[in-house]
Amino acid sequence: MMIIFYTLLGLTLLSIGSFVYVLLHERRSMWAGTTLVSSIILLNMWILDSLIVVDTNYPNSHSIIQWLVVLMMLLVVFLTLAFILTLIVMFFYNGVKILFREGARLTNFLSLGMGVVVLAVIFAYPWLGRFNTTPWFRFLYLFLSLVIFYLIAIMMMYTLTSWLNLLNWHPKKLDYVVVLGAGLRGKEVAPLLASRIKRGIEIYHQNPGSKLIMSGGQGPDEEIPESHAMAHYAESCGVPASEIIIEDQSKTTRENIKFSHRLMKANSRFCIVTNSYHVYRALVLAKRQGLACIGYGAKTKWYFTLNAFVREFIAYLVITKKMQCGIIASFGVLTALMAGLYYLGL
Template identity: 40%
Template sequence: MITIGLSLTAFFTIVFILIMVIERRTLFAGFSFLCMLGSYALLAMLIVFRYSHWITAHRLLFDVILFGAFVGVVFLIALPIVLVLMFFVEGIKIIRKEGFKWTNCLSLGLALLVIITTFVIPSLELWKIHPYLFKLWSMVELLFAYLLFMATMYVVSALLNLMHLRKNHHFNYVVVLGAGVIGAKITPLLAARIEKGMEICRANPDCQLIMSGGQGPGEDLPEGEAMAKYAIAQQMPKEHILIENKSSNTIENLHFSQNLMKQPARFAIVTTSYHVFRSLIIARKQHIKCVGYGAKTKWYFALNATIREFIGYLSLTRKMHIVFIILLELLIVGLRIH
């Protein structure tokens, strides 16, 4: 059995490393990472069972393993509760600080949705009211479970794409994605992106910084130009800055910025942390090879924005998910018939 555990661990470790090296901008990055962790946990359990007599003979080692197992079980049980409470509290906080609008209600809405679907609706015992209601609710539960699974894969994959062993990758360019400016004033969120971009650019000799963003409603000048002025004021040499001032979304940010580059180019994109992974997915769909770096933002805002980004990802890949959900529902119905 230990041989099987070692084989699974080696297999999932190799798969994870290959995905991270060849193409990490996919949900398979998160899935392979969790499979790898699961294989390590399975291997540890097999080793403990195989050498249980020897372990029990060494009291201190036995106590350490028992305590570790207890902590692990408590963590797995407590984690969902802590997450729901966190989204509930942070959801209220963002509404208080940023105002009441639907985009600021996502964290609170998710927490309430989990509470209602987990505790409230099951307590109504729908199958006793009408069998068709129970069947309908079963389909809704399946959809909800699928979305939670995909959300988990999305978050884990997003975190993996934010991890870099070093800043110097010999980039030729660093593209900073724009955000809204107030008149000509740079917002704190956009300033964090620019500063992160300058940090990465300075770590890569002969690198140029591309400020990418067009002019939107209520803006006195294109975002790219406002960003360039901010960077120059922060002692970034003017000759190291290129301006892209026509884009209005992430797709155009990447496309127009690439047109400014001398090919072949090795480059990174910089945006707010919660926006990095979806930007990388968009780049992959455009067959643009790049990596992403994230700028920090307020925690309560990042949680809410991550949900919004996941909804954006679902919209971007909706056809695939619709087909998969339909096939999954048909499979469940078929199994019940038999």
């Protein structure tokens, strides 16, 4: 009994230590979310085992321990069901709202689509499993189950890691504040871009001596480069033109970061400012270029944030497609091996 207790305690402390290490050294890694989840799970397992140990050593407390265990289990079930229900309602509510507010563009169906996918995974997919009467279907169902479980897990890790990267505790003084561009309305910044610029100005004021870099080229449907409109807006907010650096050649987030970094002095500290849902992917792109930086998120309307966050997660999967395809392929190999052993009668 005590072997399990001390093993769980050791694993919990190891997981918490790993989480703190990742948080302090490279929180842009998905290990940040992974170690956080593992720490929470192991901590709860250790608490449960501690209650069992107390119950074993102190029989008089059996009824109290029993009630505590039941309450813990009920709480877990309640929170899980509440989370799933809330998630479904949010996806459908925000999915309909964004279609009314922003129009029926393909990308605006992502939130609604995710709601349908969640319902399908909860209800339709288990029902499909009833047809696994033939061996080949069982192995196909196993492969699909592994892929679905993996995608759910990685989305959870992505979400947690994204949130962790929005928190900046006692950051070091910054030399540059890079504000990423977004679409314009004629020659004027749209509300989404305005929120980024305002957040960037706020960070700029918190770091005396820093410079603002407005990053954004000219899209095919834009009258002027985004960075020019951004600089004009920042000046209207009271930022001197001499404090603003313009980067007007980039077309993508990757280029925003790459070209902006070229305009900085050597060994400079900088941050990336964009909307909250976009921060983590921008940081991943910076990490892949070998650039150390932190990110700050600007406020966005919630109905738009949820839909955009789904889009950002899909974009993350595309960025890491080699790794994702490798992991899914390993599931395929594992399933094929199991099927081979089955049909060979081993």
